[in-house]
Amino acid sequence: MKKVIGLTGGIASGKSTVVDFLISLGYQVIDADKVVRELQAPQGRLYEAILKHFGSDFIDETGQLNRAKLGALVFENREQREKLSLLQDEIIRKELYHRRDQFLGRENADVNAERDFRENTDEKPREIADVNSVSNFSGSKIYRKLPSVNQLLFMDIPLLLEYGYDGFDEIWLVTVTEEIQLERLMARNHFTKEEAKKRIDAQMPLAQKRKFADRILDNSGSLEMLKKQIEEALLAVNREK
Numbered sequence: 001m002k003k004v005i006g007l008t009g010g011i012a013s014g015k016s017t018v019v020d021f022l023i024s025l026g027y028q029v030i031d032a033d034k035v036v037r038e039l040q041a042p043q044g045r046l047y048e049a050i051l052k053h054f055g056s057d058f059i060d061e062t063g064q065l066n067r068a069k070l071g072a073l074v075f076e077n078r079e080q081r082e083k084l085s086l087l088q089d090e091i092i093r094k095e096l097y098h099r100r101d102q103f104l105g106r107e108n109a110d111v112n113a114e115r116d117f118r119e120n121t122d123e124k125p126r127e128i129a130d131v132n133s134v135s136n137f138s139g140s141k142i143y144r145k146l147p148s149v150n151q152l153l154f155m156d157i158p159l160l161l162e163y164g165y166d167g168f169d170e171i172w173l174v175t176v177t178e179e180i181q182l183e184r185l186m187a188r189n190h191f192t193k194e195e196a197k198k199r200i201d202a203q204m205p206l207a208q209k210r211k212f213a214d215r216i217l218d219n220s221g222s223l224e225m226l227k228k229q230i231e232e233a234l235l236a237v238n239r240e241k
C-alpha cells in the first residue's frame with residue numbers, strides 16, 4: 001500500500017536537508033515551498049492575484065515577484081501576512097492535494113506528471129547497512145530493507161500544522177533547539193537576530209508541534225546523526241506497513 005508522509009518542522013530546522021537525503025535514496029518528494037515558487041512565477045496562478053492586491057512595487061525589473069520584499073512586509077506585519085495567506089492558501093492547498101492524488105492514482109495524471117512519475121519510479125528495494133548491527137565490527141554488514149521508492153511519497157510542508165493539512169499516514173517533524181534554529185537561520189539567510197526572530201515567531205513553536213508528530217527527527221546534532229534517524233524512520237515505516 002502506498003503511504004504519504006507529511007514532513008514538517010520550523011523555519012531552518014532542516015526539512016530541505018532531510019528532503020535532499022530522501023531524494024538521494026530515490027524517494028519522491030513534493031516540496032511545498034517549490035510549488036509556491038512555481039505558482040508565484042509570471043503566468044503562475046498566484047502571480048496576478050499578488051500583483052493585484054499588493055501592487056507593482058512587489059514586482060522586480062525582470063518581471064518576477066520580489067519575494068524578499070514581500071517577505072519583509074509580511075513577517076513585519078501580521079495583518080499583511082493574513083492577507084497573503086487568504087489570497088494564496090486555497091490555490092496552494094488544491095495544487096498540493098492534486099499532486100498527492102496523482103501519486104495515489106486517485107486522479108488521471110496529466111501526461112507530463114505521469115512521465116515524471118515513471119521516470120522517478122524504481123522498483124528496486126533500497127538497502128542500507130544496519131548501523132547498529134554487531135556484525136559491523138567483524139566487517140560483514142547486515143542489510144535491512146528500506147521501503148521501495150514508489151511505495152512512499154513525502155510532502156514537505158512547512159506550515160502543515162499551522163494550516164491543518166491532512167490525509168497523511170504519518171507526520172515526521174524535523175526539530176532543533178531554539179538557539180540552533182536562530183543561529184542556522186541567521187547564517188543561511190544573512191538575517192539579523194531581529195529579522196530571524198520575526199520569522200520564527202510567525203510559526204507555531206517547535207515544542208508545540210511535537211505533540212502532533214508520529215516521529216521526531218532531532219537535527220540539533222551533526223548531519224550524520226540526522227541521516228541515522230532518517231534511516232531508522234524509514235525502516236520503521238516498513239515494519240509497520
Ligand SMILES: CC(C)(COP(=O)(O)OP(=O)(O)OC[C@H]1O[C@@H](n2cnc3c(N)ncnc32)[C@H](O)[C@@H]1O)[C@@H](O)C(=O)NCCC(=O)NCCS
Pocket residue numbers: 010011012032033036067068070071074081085088089092157158159160199202203
Ligand atoms: C512570504 C514569501 C513571499 C517569502 O518568500 P521567501 O523566498 O523570503 O521565503 P521562502 O518561501 O523560501 O520561505 C522560507 C520559510 O519561511 C516560512 N514561511 C513562509 N511563509 C510563511 C508564513 N506565511 N508564515 C510563517 N512562516 C512562513 C516557511 O518555513 C518557509 O519554509 C513566501 O514565503 C510565501 O509566499 N509564503 C506563503 C507560503 C504559504 O502559504 N505556504 C503554504 C504551504 S506551506
Ligand SMILES: Nc1ncnc2c1ncn2[C@@H]1O[C@H](COP(=O)(O)OP(=O)(O)OP(=O)(O)O)[C@@H](O)[C@H]1O
Pocket residue numbers: 009010011012013014015016017018033158184185188219220221222223226
Ligand atoms: N545537522 C546540521 N548541521 C549543521 N547545519 C545544518 C544541519 N542541518 C541543516 N543545516 C543547515 O541549516 C540551514 C537550514 O536547513 P534547511 O535549509 O534544510 O532548513 P529548512 O527547514 O528546509 O528551512 P526552510 O523552512 O526555511 O525552508 C541550512 O543552511 C542547512 O545547510
